[in-house]
Amino acid sequence: MSDAKLLTPKTSIHTQSPRTKRRNAAETRFKVFGMIAISIGLLMLVALMGTILSKGIGAFQQSFITMEVELLEAKLDKKGNRNLSDIKKVTTFGYTPLIKNAFAKAVKDQGIETDLKTKDMAKMLSKSAAAQLRNVVIDNPQKIGQTIKFRFLANSRIDGYLKGRVSRESIANDKNVSVAQLDFADQLLKAGVLKKTFNIDFIIGADASDQRPEAAGIGVAMMGSLFMMLVVLGLSLPIGVAASIYLEEFAPKNWITDVIEVNISNLAAVPSIVFGILGLAVFINYMHLPQSAPLVGGLVLTLMTLPTIIISTRASLKSVPPSIRDAALGVGASKMQSVFHHVLPLAAPGILTGTIIGLGQALGETAPLLLIGMIGFIASNMPTTIGEGLLSPNSAMPAQIYEWAKRADPAFYERAWGGIIILLVFLVSMNTLAVILRRRFERRW
């Protein structure tokens, strides 16, 4: 008794001993480390999102120069018979003078004084300006001879100037734009000829060659992603559900089942690029499926997504209590009937949630797509039929973003960040859908 007293002298619990103070200080330090860690994580999230938004939002706006263009019959349809094949023979070179004239006229009408030559003015337009005009004329030959109001894309340097990316200092070594042109752009801006507005073509349009960042859009790549996701959904959901039902409900507990299970959890952690190699070797080199086709991309992503879907499907099957199965078996249903009539419907919300999350992963995946050739070309044609959508070469959203990030012109970087915003909007909507589904249908047993 007395030695115990020696070791812990009777102390008041209302006063902290020095040792307790030290220990509490250590406690506080430890807790602060935790807070710092959380803050670092959240800070990174904020930094990432901030960067994406601040750099990418500009892609949704574009600078346009609006002018009245006189579609001279003498230039565009010399025979005057509005024969489409004749009109098509006039190349973009035939349209360039019209644009130059229109520019000169606009300058005169607005009373802008400038020393800039018309040739240099026209260079401020996108390289696709003439093609833009030509497409409109080919679609509406009856407009030849009229004067129409037309909105031309300004080239990426002028666009960058309006967005603050290009300044008089930064163009010192730039052959594509001069200080005089920027001065002139200021005048045009004041006159309202040059304007920055929302640019729907970025969202629905096609990619453009690396000379024309201002015309590049992500729409076609979006279709590529859509078709890939259709393939992934159409294959991985039924196969994944079938595999899970077997493993969870029917598989005997033996080494084969064990091997399959270990195999599936390992497949879920295999680097995605390995699936790309598999796709290249099997689907393209062996089966000779077309390169760059969304079908192949979809197949590769299916193999990649399957383990994820199987794992989540098994979890939701497992969460259905055995009593449900017993109840069905008890009234004389076969095992198969009890699974398909009772267990599967009850597990459906969970399966759906897992599938959406798996699709989200597949949608953002890039590495395997690089290997099966979904980069390196300009995705310019909107697919018109399902077959074409699946088989004709296309890009996908993340591959398109990578493609833009690789190009030399910084104007494409804005496109890349903008593409990420669109990609993230898709991912966030899919995940929100998954969360809503889970909240709405989740059952607690």
Add this chain to the structure above:
Amino acid sequence: MPLTWLVLILLTLVGLGFILGRRRALRSANGDARLLHSRPHFYGANVALSTLVPSLGVLVIWLLLQPVLIDRSVSHMIPPEMVPADTTLGLVMSDVRRVAEGLDVAVARGVMSERDSNTLRTELTDLRARLGEVGVALGQDVRPEVLSAAQSYRRLSHAGTMGMTLVVLAVAIAGFGFSLIQSRKEFRARNVVERGILSLLILAASLAILTTVGIVLSMLFETINFFGLHDWRDFFFGNTWAPNFRGESELSILPLLWGTIYISLIALFVAVPVGLFAAIYLSEYAGPKTRSFAKPLLEILAGIPTIVYGLFALLTVGPMLAGLFGQGGALGVSWMAGATSVLTAGLVMGIMLIPFVSSLSDDIINAVPQSMRDGSLGLGATQSETIRQVVLPAALPGIVGAVLLATSRAVGETMIVVMGAGAIAKFSANPFDSMTTITTRIVSQLTGDGDFSSPETLVAFALGLSLFVLTLGLNVLALYIVRTYREQYE
């Protein structure tokens, strides 16, 4: 497209089979479904499945085998001495296929008659120009042996497709007829159908195995080809990575492995402490409110595609680091030559792995039984003492498993290193150096213009296989550790 038609015919048979099978069974019971062994739709399903499954199986197998068999028999037609010295048989075969496809297109467009296409002679026609007209561009003029090989390739393909159509239809009709005759009231349709469905389920489950086998085989064959062309000792033990498309390349995995490991180490150095402390804070200290807000936010970080991190490394972190440590940078140290470096990729990868480590560790820390915390707290330990001396040691195996999984993720990560790490293979301890990794090289060797049978391209498969083996080892080990850990507290 005959394949589409074939599938459509099959589907029609299936639909028809369902209706007829059901009706026939009912008729055998004089319309009284109660007299049937199984419910009527099982009889229909039996006919439908018997029609579809065997025929579809035959179709798939045929589609898989036909190209190999045709390739093999056609490649016999090209004598080895006809293969030019600078290429391989594989390249000649791909020429043959292109010409064959070109002829197909030409016939389909009506530019050439079917008979013409089979009797064409290179001496008489400029085939390259004629195919160019229909949009099939050929790299060089067609040699006579290639054309004749292409012609027999086409003949075999046509014969094969024809044979396939006939066989598949025959199998389908046989299944249809046989199962329809079976559809009488005493037939145990449900049992048969359920057995059929079960085997389909098994088939789906074994696809996972098939994928793994596919991964291993596809890489193994090409790797063996690679080692036939390149010394395996140089690959595993050399010290230089210098691909040269004119030959004489030095292709050693070691410098790439070093880059991979170095970047992964930096990533883990960032992710493990931050992720672990975040998990500790969330599971031990944070109130339900903080938890419900911080945890999903951290998980967003995990859901962001790697291309986003890659772009972040390339356009934000890289230039920022270069601005600090580069030439004329804010610190005036000139340590960094460009924006891409081990540090750039490592830091960004670390950010990516934070939520991965934290959510895995969170699960693992939560699995430590509360009674253990109570025991420590009941003795008068502070919370941090409890965590450091009781919870973490108890959770250690699980945390080790989580870190191994994170390592495997880091080693296999592609986009961040492709965009942030650089392309120079070297042994260097300087984190500001640009270095390259296994995954980066796989991408660049396979997306380059090199031909598909050169060692410079094939090395990608050897790299891929090494990567697969490496990550597989890490995963198996990690999953094993985590599993034994979980069982300990269940």
Add this chain to the structure above:
Amino acid sequence: MFDAPTIGSTVELQDSKITASGVHVFYGDTHAIKDVNVNIAAKTVTAFIGPSGCGKSTFLRCLNRMNDTIDTCRVEGNIHLDGEDIYDRRVDPVQLRAKVGMVFQKPNPFPKSIYDNVAYGARIHGLARNKSELDAIVEKALRRAALWGEVKDRLGAPGTGLSGGQQQRLCIARAVATEPEVLLMDEPCSALDPIATAQVEELIDDLRTRFSVVIVTHSMQQAARVSQKTAFFHLGHLVEFGDTPTIFTNPSDERTESYITGRIG
């Protein structure tokens, strides 16, 4: 010393180690403990009995503020240890728990060696200046827990490798090694077989000479065997508190009688 002449719920103040008055405990909206007044005497074994969910464990956990670890738990009323309010703002629960140790229902040895398990408390509270003092503390605690003979040759073996009864005695050794003044035991034998239970009960009787022991138990026989004082809880109320023989032979409340005779519970 034991069998102190006390009647009803009044205990001589100088004998009281812990006094609780007007204690209410809430879990969120649930009112778990309702107006409990009890005095725990020094060097006595006090048993809390009652049917499941009656609040006896909850109340026990209030005595060393283990309830602090549950977010939704709220305690009202006064609990004094040696005349000092343990829910005072100045109190550090860590220091309190060094004085009021606890042994839990399920044996919960740490995933460490037997030695480290026992030395744990002494280490965190800095009770030993050097290795030999620590060795002495460990040995003494293990001896008190009647475990020394069984484990002295394998102190480095993991504590989790012991049998259930040994594990629980290890946990008791771990608790007594920090030299607490009060030892709270929450159904310490519920996970043990009869032989191990007998060993632990014997141990509790020994411990009484040095500590105040409060034991929550499901088994009335156990309460009768080991305790001098018994408190009967029912639906969050302290129904009756008094000398163990009185409670078991001549309870004043009919609920106590019903419980003891097995009609409720």
